[in-house]
Amino acid sequence: MKRVVIDCDVGVDDAMALILAYGSQELEIKAITGVNGNVPLNQVFENIQKILSLIRPFYPPLIAKGADKPLTGETLYAHSVHGIDGLGGADIPINETERFWETSPLKASELLPTMARQFPKELMLIATGPLTNLALGIQRDFEGMKNFKEIIIMGGAIRTRGNTTPYAEFNIYSDPLAARIVLESGIPITLVPLDVTHQVFLTSDLMEQKIKPLQNLLSNFIIQATGYESLSRKFRNRETIFLHDPLAVGVAIDPTLVRTENLSLEVELQRGEYYGRIKERAADAKINVCLEVDRKRFLELFISSLRKRT
Ligand code: RIB
Ligand code: CA
Numbered sequence: 001m002k003r004v005v006i007d008c009d010v011g012v013d014d015a016m017a018l019i020l021a022y023g024s025q026e027l028e029i030k031a032i033t034g035v036n037g038n039v040p041l042n043q044v045f046e047n048i049q050k051i052l053s054l055i056r057p058f059y060p061p062l063i064a065k066g067a068d069k070p071l072t073g074e075t076l077y078a079h080s081v082h083g084i085d086g087l088g089g090a091d092i093p094i095n096e097t098e099r100f101w102e103t104s105p106l107k108a109s110e111l112l113p114t115m116a117r118q119f120p121k122e123l124m125l126i127a128t129g130p131l132t133n134l135a136l137g138i139q140r141d142f143e144g145m146k147n148f149k150e151i152i153i154m155g156g157a158i159r160t161r162g163n164t165t166p167y168a169e170f171n172i173y174s175d176p177l178a179a180r181i182v183l184e185s186g187i188p189i190t191l192v193p194l195d196v197t198h199q200v201f202l203t204s205d206l207m208e209q210k211i212k213p214l215q216n217l218l219s220n221f222i223i224q225a226t227g228y229e230s231l232s233r234k235f236r237n238r239e240t241i242f243l244h245d246p247l248a249v250g251v252a253i254d255p256t257l258v259r260t261e262n263l264s265l266e267v268e269l270q271r272g273e274y275y276g277r278i279k280e281r282a283a284d285a286k287i288n289v290c291l292e293v294d295r296k297r298f299l300e301l302f303i304s305s306l307r308k309r310t
Contacts, residue, residue, distance in 0.1 A: 001028040009037025009129030010047035011082040017245035023305025031062040033108035037129035038078040039086035041068040053095035066108030066133035070175035090224035109136035113144025128245035135178035154248035156193040156278040173276030180267040196293040201240040204233035259292040
């Protein structure tokens with residue numbers, strides 16, 4: 001089992017990433033931390049509890065709140081993609097009776113280095129939101145954070161168009177200074193950018209043939225959260241739903257799903273057209289960047305994680 005911590009801004013694809021993580025036999029989720037991103041922090045934290053109430057993990061993870069704003073700049077939010085509540089309006093009651101999590105007294109920026117110190121060079125950190133918590137953890141306890149074996153980050157657009165500006169991806173654009181601190185930390189990083197996450201998406205055929213027929217709590221959640229309307233065979237106003245964050249979890253489960261190149265990267269902090277862009281630079285390469293993905297095998301892995309529930 002690979003021991004992991006997940007830092008996320010639960011949104012719909014973060015929720016699907018948590019479902020994949022718990023549906024795999026390979027990962028043991030030790031903690032889940034929330035960060036301001038798709039929706040405000042308190043909503044993210046509520047959504048983490050909703051998804052854990054849905055998944056009902058046998059081993060309750062520690063959960064902790066993190067940053068409620070980026071290190072610099074203002075928050076963008078992505079309500080247009082994830083809905084006002086961040087889960088597309090999916091109706092999931094928080095289970096107040098049984099305990100499917102344990103709330104840590106620590107903030108995320110304290111819990112992350114503390115967990116890394118507890119499992120030196122063994123714990124993987126999967127980051128699927130803006131990198132504010134990770135940067136604060138590095139600023140607070142760099143030696144502690146260096147105990148992470150690897151950090152897998154969903155973020156950036158390296159040799160492809162951005163999704164927030166033509167050059168920048170949402171997680172990086174939301175807190176570019178945090179991204180620069182993390183990418184330049186020297187901690188082993190695997191970046192899962194739009195270059196690969198734009199190749200993995202749900203389609204109406206997948207929904208009709210693979211997901212709807214499962215008719216279980218997880219498949220029903222995905223139908224609700226993505227706003228999939230079988231009559232229109234559309235996702236609200238979209239033809240497809242990208243599986244950005246689930247792919248970051250997929251890379252933790254099975255690194256052979258992707259082909260990577262070791263690149264030297266720099267985050268653009270200059271306000272203006274290129275703000276939040278990650279660009280390649282001619283220097284010592286130190287970031288493993290995913291540039292190709294085995295789409296078919298990843299989608300099979302994702303769908304199989306939904307079958308684990310009665
Ligand atoms: O650009 C996609 C990323 O931004 C995903 O992590 C999504 O959840 C949002 O956080
Ligand atoms: Ca996210």
